[in-house]
Amino acid sequence: MSVTPVPLRITVVGGGIGGLAAALSTARAGHHVTVVERAARFGEIGAGLQLAPNASRALDELGVLKAVRRTAVAPPQLVMMDALSGEQITSLDLRSAAYTERFTHPYLVTHRTDLHAALLAACQEHPAVTLRTGHTVTNAEQDGSGVVLHFAGTATKLTADAVVAADGLHSRLRQALVGDGEPVCSRYVAFRGALPADRMTGRMSQHAASEAVMVWAGPRMHLVQYPVRRGELYNQVAVFESDHYTPDSDAWGTEAELEERFAGACRAVRDALPLIARDRRWPLYDRLPIDNWAHGRIALLGDAAHPMLQYLAQGACQALEDAVALGQALGRFSDPADAFTAYVDQRRERAAMIQTNARRFGEICHLEGVGATLRNRLLSSRTPDDFDDASWVWAPAPAAVPAP
Template sequence: MPVTSAPLHIAVVGGGIGGLAAALATARAGHRVTVVERAARFAEIGAGLQLAPNASLALEELGVLDAVQHAAVAPPRLVMMDALSGEQVTALDLRGDAFRSRFKHPYLVTHRTDLHGALLTACQKHPSIDLRTGHTVTDAVQTSAEVRLRFAETPDRLTADAVVAADGLSSRLRQILIGDGEPVCSRYVAFRGALPVSGMTGAMSRHASSESVIVWAGPRMHLVQYPVRRGELYNQVAVFESDHYTPDSDAWGTEAELEERFAGTCQAVRDALPLVSRDRRWPLFDRLPLIDWAHGRIVLLGDAAHPMLQYLAQGACQALEDAVALGDALRQEADPAQAFTTFADRRRDRAAAIQTNARRFGEICHLEGMGAALRNQLLASRTPEDFDDIAWVWTPATTAAATAPPAQ
């Protein structure tokens, strides 16, 4: 239910998935929202993303799950394959009774633009949300009663009761508030994109028709494949560690390195590699967990607060969880600073645990030699209904089981 006290005016900086979800949650909590985006239009770049049950629950609570499911795919299985031998390592059943009884909400895969579009449409329809493009925040000054935002494009300022910083990995507001420097480069790079299934033949066509999420794990590299947009497109992401990384140069993680790193893989991976999009390379960054998300009337959200590596496929999922938790806090607390503190306290430990474990899972995925052999042997003993290790990630954050990973 909306708040019963006077509605606040909340400014959201950033019009990506996290920012739009935060705007929608805040407006649904009864407040007025202005979203400012630096780009000339609201859009999302990239390819596919995975939405685990915790994200599906968040989308349901935001009122957009049906719209997202219209274009998404519900894969039957999550499969790990050995990229060198071509043999299956392990798999999880994502449609069976054990999955449905444990998680209640579906595991979905979708194109980033489709998820972003569903959130954008919901925001455009909400009467309490004002969407503005071409506004690059240069400064934020807060008093005991308000926050004033300044922009590069105009001398006009935006005054709000509070501000949500959802401005991504290289958050300008994070640097204004904390000044903790640049994100940490993992030395890994990704090439990714989605191609039409209609043009596929042979083994690639068979993979796409299975609808499964397939992870080909190899030494210091992996390939992820799954269909998106009602099965019309096939998403592929090739990731590898560069031997030529230098922090002051962009001349690393090249196409030549991509080919070299995947040269020793099995035939199925080599067949897929020429179809991996080469339009853009994506260096992969994260940060160590942050304690202070809330700073008076300004709060960090999504990648601005907890950027993480993609190995648990939780970046967008955690931003969606943030949005729902933020809306709940703003519904319960009349004072925005207190609401932001409540929100940060609820979300900090869980997001930090997922950040940390994403790094660990990346290390497991990229093991070499004997380490990879032992990984495969251990995982091969799992059943398709054994969700114990991942359940804490996929379980809604409102339960105690979702707070932290199982004890080791």
């Protein structure tokens, strides 16, 4: 990658996984980066996440894959089970010759805080990255020479040559630039958390010991399980559609609904429910794809650009891909507006495909009755080394950034 002769001053808004990855990629391209985070300290909330080989590849290009692998788990299989009958539907062998020949990087599962910590450490160690907390952006003004950011509770301003908005699902900068309203609620909600693996008993302990990613698919609900943090913790996510969703109320997707929706599940799934954290519910949102994430000297990244449902396990993965593409573009174009245009041109179509297909896969996962029976029959005919359907997501063809 060639480095721009004159380093730019780039501000990244948002210190989550996407924001830190963008900062690191931009700094590695030769620019000075300031990350502004509204929280009082840098950190992540949530539990586990899956890093398909496209994400591992991005982490490798960012120089942090080795650090992430110290705590991550490389599961031997992805297994899809029928949540009602308890029978296996299909599986993928992540240690087969077919996998290693087709994908150059590992499939990993990790705790969100562990991935965030690895990216944060890399940013802290990079001399061109400055980290600031307690800064809530309220407005951005740009002209042909730069961008001025305004912050809540202070008259202090920050001037940059360009700004990357990685401020998440409810991005303020997206609303200022795109103005497309609130994200779309899917009417599904998740309860999730990770607990010590030694609390697993019976069949659950067998699943934990296998280190496989288990997906229990059921009518309008599913359960995902896998180990994280060297196998010391077991991550569980229970997802279901609420019958009581109302857009102006939080009185839906309750614990009572959780129990009701999973009441007909098999014993293994029912045994898991009492061990799933109940302290917070997570409504699931996405948006329809948009054509342009770049507006002059301001570009969107991650959930601010393309929020997606989690059914392809690609939310964080796509933010990491964004970060790599952004750094590549900023390493080749001296004008940040040109770099942002090239970055969006490289990423737009792929991210949109994953956004829309994540919805479709959720529909397939949550089929009931005859639909579920047909799904199971079709998928059961697959072999564990058949990666044709996953390849377009996990091993995208590299897209070249146009020459300046």
